[in-house]
Amino acid sequence: MSQLLVKAKPHQIAPGVTRIHEVTRDNSILEYIEFKVLDLEAGSSYREELVQKECCIVGLTGKIDVFSEQKVFREIGTRESVFEKKPTDSVYLSNGQPFEVRAVTQARVALCYSFSDEKRPSMLIRAADNTVEKRGILNNQRLVHNILPDSELFANRLLVVEVFTESGNWSSYPPHKHDEDNLPHESLLEETYYHELNPKQGFVFQRVYTDDRLLDETMTVEHSNVVLVPRGYHPVGVPDGYTSYYLNVMAGPKRIWKFHNDPNHAWILERQGQ
Numbered sequence: 001m002s003q004l005l006v007k008a009k010p011h012q013i014a015p016g017v018t019r020i021h022e023v024t025r026d027n028s029i030l031e032y033i034e035f036k037v038l039d040l041e042a043g044s045s046y047r048e049e050l051v052q053k054e055c056c057i058v059g060l061t062g063k064i065d066v067f068s069e070q071k072v073f074r075e076i077g078t079r080e081s082v083f084e085k086k087p088t089d090s091v092y093l094s095n096g097q098p099f100e101v102r103a104v105t106q107a108r109v110a111l112c113y114s115f116s117d118e119k120r121p122s123m124l125i126r127a128a129d130n131t132v133e134k135r136g137i138l139n140n141q142r143l144v145h146n147i148l149p150d151s152e153l154f155a156n157r158l159l160v161v162e163v164f165t166e167s168g169n170w171s172s173y174p175p176h177k178h179d180e181d182n183l184p185h186e187s188l189l190e191e192t193y194y195h196e197l198n199p200k201q202g203f204v205f206q207r208v209y210t211d212d213r214l215l216d217e218t219m220t221v222e223h224s225n226v227v228l229v230p231r232g233y234h235p236v237g238v239p240d241g242y243t244s245y246y247l248n249v250m251a252g253p254k255r256i257w258k259f260h261n262d263p264n265h266a267w268i269l270e271r272q273g274q
């Protein structure tokens with residue numbers, strides 16, 4: 001059984017609250033990242049206390065209110081489907097505080113965690129604060145919303161980004177890795193991919209591999225699956241007829257995204273127009 005591919009396991013944990021994913025240090029091979037996806041019915045609420053963790057709450061779809069010790073954030077979320085391809089709102093909460101997510105409408109929420117013992121200000125990351133990038137040419141085009149990039153200094157470890165890849169294109173490509181603490185050349189960051197597909201019956205292929213091929217797994221990834229990237233290159237290929245969305249969480253010892261392209265495939269970037 002794959003240690004990298006995590007399928008959705010919907011489980012009702014409170015009235016109106018269904019946990020779709022729960023990736024923890026105890027049930028996964030990751031050391032720096034934990035990740036949850038929750039579905040909330042309108043009016044339902046989810047409570048948690050952050051102990052030695054920071055969290056970025058991403059309003060994937062629907063509208064939520066977030067109550068933290070320091071602040072209340074109202075009407076978080078901008079879209080009914082991620083495939084509207086517009087940025088959404090998120091909230092950053094630091095270690096050592098209880099919080100509550102209350103659904104204003106039916107909502108799907110991602111809780112992206114890393115380990116932290118620092119108390120920092122709670123922050124609203126508005127949809128309008130996301131930097132939006134179009135990357136790549138030919139069949140390597142993708143749309144990126146930077147939710148919590150390394151240029152934003154208020155988080156301790158967490159990096160969060162969402163990526164849309166159209167039918168027949170490749171993203172996280174040419175394959176790149178960030179698994180060596182060797183700055184300024186490369187940083188060590190684990191990564192998670194939470195995938196959605198439009199239409200839902202679609203699938204993508206994701207390969208996770210290292211130079212020595214001691215890790216080399218190619219996965220068929222379906223709607224709502226999570227892929228764990230403890231190390232290695234991690235490209236995604238999208239079949240004709242389907243659009244791919246994924247939410248990436250990255251974290252490691254230093255909060256810098258410095259990747260290294262697979263030298264065998266870096267020539268892709270030298271084509272005209274990149």
Ligand SMILES: O=C(O)C[C@@H](O)[C@H](O)C(=O)CO
Binds near residue numbers: 163171173259
């Ligand atoms: O540019 C892309 O295709 C997205 C990737 O950079 C993705 O966010 C990732 O792999 C980050 O390391």
